[in-house]
Amino acid sequence: MSNNLLSLEVTAKQQQQIDDILQSLQDKQLLVINPRRKNGLILYKSHHAEFAGPGAAIGANFDDDVIDVLPVGKLSLTIPKTSQERIKSYLIRRQWVKLAKQISDNAIPQQRAQVILNQFEHWFELDTATLLPDETFGLLVGVLPQTMKKVRSESELLSH
Numbered sequence: 001m002s003n004n005l006l007s008l009e010v011t012a013k014q015q016q017q018i019d020d021i022l023q024s025l026q027d028k029q030l031l032v033i034n035p036r037r038k039n040g041l042i043l044y045k046s047h048h049a050e051f052a053g054p055g056a057a058i059g060a061n062f063d064d065d066v067i068d069v070l071p072v073g074k075l076s077l078t079i080p081k082t083s084q085e086r087i088k089s090y091l092i093r094r095q096w097v098k099l100a101k102q103i104s105d106n107a108i109p110q111q112r113a114q115v116i117l118n119q120f121e122h123w124f125e126l127d128t129a130t131l132l133p134d135e136t137f138g139l140l141v142g143v144l145p146q147t148m149k150k151v152r153s154e155s156e157l158l159s160h
Contacts, residue, residue, distance in 0.1 A: 034076035049139035057089035
């Protein structure tokens with residue numbers, strides 16, 4: 001099995017989770033990334049990708065243009081029970097979007113690439129960040145996959 005967008009190797013269970021999430025998004029269901037776990041969801045859109053981290057809302061009218069998703073970490077989704085939980089999750093999603101914008105505002109592609117790698121290595125374990133494709137990071141911060149690959153290899157050389 002593979003993830004449609006990036007031809008990632010995924011298990012049947014992972015593909016079922018992806019399909020279920022895509023169906024929920026298509027149905028405009030509002031879900032929240034579990035705020036108590038190191039987890040998140042990359043939402044692929046036609047020309048970019050967005051990251052929704054712990055506590056962030058996904059679905060409803062935010063993500064009707066999602067074409068694929070990629071769970072990060074051990075993804076857990078919840079359904080907000082109160083309007084307060086919904087409002088909080090909207091605000092948290094906005095914070096994740098603002099963070100991506102701050103990274104993307106840097107005019108130097110190599111620096112954008114390095115910052116997004118550093119962030120993911122900080123939020124998750126190094127192994128989790130290593131599994132994410134260069135194309136994904138590139139779509140998150142507006143750099144070419146080749147730039148991501150170069151920055152990753154430079155980082156690996158520096159860490160040895």
